[in-house]
Amino acid sequence: MSDILLNACDENWWFGDTVRDFNAHQFLLATASPVLHKILYDWEESAEDEERLLVLDQDLEVSLRLVKCYDYQRLELEGIPPIAAEALLEYIYKD
Numbered sequence: 418m419s420d421i422l423l424n425a426c427d428e429n430w431w432f433g434d435t436v437r438d439f440n441a442h443q444f445l446l447a448t449a450s451p452v453l454h455k456i457l458y459d460w461e462e463s464a465e466d467e468e469r470l471l472v473l474d475q476d477l478e479v480s481l482r483l484v485k486c487y488d489y490q491r492l493e494l495e496g497i498p499p500i501a502a503e504a505l506l507e508y509i510y511k512d
Contacts, residue, residue, distance in 0.1 A: 419443040421457075422491040425502035437499035439506055443490070449509040456481050456492070 423439040423446075447454040456471050469483040479496035494502055 425494045425497050425499040427498040430498040434499045
């Protein structure tokens with residue numbers, strides 16, 4: 418399984434951390450959600466070197482961005498509080 422860095426960031430969140438990094442398994446994320454599967458594997462429109470951006474809600478500024486770094490990939494969850502990302506990962510791994 419391939420590891421991926423997950424970065425949750427919500428500058429408007431005021432009940433704790435606004436930014437937090439998690440380590441996750443790319444395959445488990447993709448099998449748990451069709452949205453995550455699309456951004457991690459199915460997106461054919463973007464070239465391999467480009468970052469992938471999926472805007473989930475324009476008004477609330479919620480988006481997913483897959484960024485290729487030197488030797489790993491980072492999935493940025495913008496507009497999603499870290500506590501929600503942690504709960505999502507806990508649900509995926511315990512389900």
